[in-house]
Amino acid sequence: xxxxxxxxxxxxxxxxxxxxxxxxxxxxxxxxxxxxxxxxxxxxxxxxxxxxxxxxxxxxxxxxxxxxxxxxxxxxxxxxxxxxxxxxxxxxxxxxxxxxxxxxxxxxxx
Amino acid sequence: xxxxxxxxxxxxxxxxxxxxxxxxxxxxxxxxxxxxxxxxxxxxxxxxxxxxxxxxxxxxxxxxxxxxxxxxxxxxxxxxxxxxxxxxxxxxxxxxxxxxxxxxxxxxxxxxx
Numbered sequence: 001x002x003x004x005x006x007x008x009x010x011x012x013x014x015x016x017x018x019x020x021x022x023x024x025x026x027x028x029x030x031x032x033x034x035x036x037x038x039x040x041x042x043x044x045x046x047x048x049x050x051x052x053x054x055x056x057x058x059x060x061x062x063x064x065x066x067x068x069x070x071x072x073x074x075x076x077x078x079x080x081x082x083x084x085x086x087x088x089x090x091x092x093x094x095x096x097x098x099x100x101x102x103x104x105x106x107x108x109x110x
Numbered sequence: 111x112x113x114x115x116x117x118x119x120x121x122x123x124x125x126x127x128x129x130x131x132x133x134x135x136x137x138x139x140x141x142x143x144x145x146x147x148x149x150x151x152x153x154x155x156x157x158x159x160x161x162x163x164x165x166x167x168x169x170x171x172x173x174x175x176x177x178x179x180x181x182x183x184x185x186x187x188x189x190x191x192x193x194x195x196x197x198x199x200x201x202x203x204x205x206x207x208x209x210x211x212x213x214x215x216x217x218x219x220x221x222x223x
Contacts (some may be wrong), residue, residue, distance in 0.1 A: 034211060043114075043201050043214035044153065088153065096166060097143075097155035098212060 001026050006089055006101030014094075015110050019076040023089035023101045026070065030091040033065050035074045038086045038103065048074065054109075079108045112136045114215035116202050122221045123192055129186045131218045133202030142185045143203040143212065144177065146170065153201065158186065190221045 006023045013019055013071075021035075023084045032051055036044035048063040052054045062075040076083055086103040115134045116155045120140075123129050132175050144156040155187040158165040160176055167175075189196055 038215075041199075041217075041219070043116075043216040046211050046213060049211040090153075094208075097158060097168070098145075098153075099155075100153040102152045 003027055004089065004099050004101045005092060007104055008102050010105040010107055012107045012109065013079055015079060015081060015108055017079050017108070019079050019083070019106060019108075021074040021076075021087050021089075021104050021106070023072050024070055025091060025099075027093070027099075027100075028067070028070065028102055029093045031094055032092045033063070033072050034090045034098070035061075036062055036088040036090060040085075040087055044084055044090075077087075079106075081108050083108050114198070114202055114204055114213055116200075116215035116218050118218060120219045120221070122223065125194055125222055126191050129189050129192055131189075131200050131202075132151065133185045133187075133215060134183050135185055135202065135204030136206075136213060137183070139204035139206050139213075141165075141205045141208065142177075142179070144187045145201045145203060145214070146198045146200045147201065147217075154199075157186075160217070189220075192220075195221050196220060196223045 004025045030086050035048040044063050053065045054066045057100045060077045064073040084107045086105045088103045090098040090099040092098050117132045142159040145153050147153045155168050157167045157171045174190045178186050199219050201217045202215045203212045205212050
């Protein structure tokens, strides 16, 4: 079983839709959870950073962590064509290296 | 907003040659990292660096790799004798403290021919 699993997509949605992106993981020691956005040939750009379980909201983005199910989600409300990118989940045990998912490619069409 | 900068953006080299990838982390950050992303694959950890020494390294980071912080601003990754399979995007990252999130540069695309 992979340490972090993420559906690669692609996920194609119309502008204005609510997007749900998800990752599952196997290591119960993960405590820190992140979502990054990566445009083609660019570096990962931090979107959300959460510690342990719960929800965090920032503008159109909401991150959820369910440690009991080993499942994290990122919701994007009112999606825009500019949201088209690859979304990477990443997590770590405490303060050490990040373990990334493979990324989900999202396309928002007008 | 401060950012991590990497140079060059693209480096082409022949197999067996040495390459140095350069990074300028965000100025008040103390923890530095290199990650790698082979085309179509996930981002993978290579090495972490703090207080002028390596904190952790992955299995990928063998004797052909080394890192250095030669002055107060630069952070470099050297590959001594490049192999075809070293072709990838190399990302530098930094963070202010152990509890802060990681910020990435835009990467150096290394092509080994």
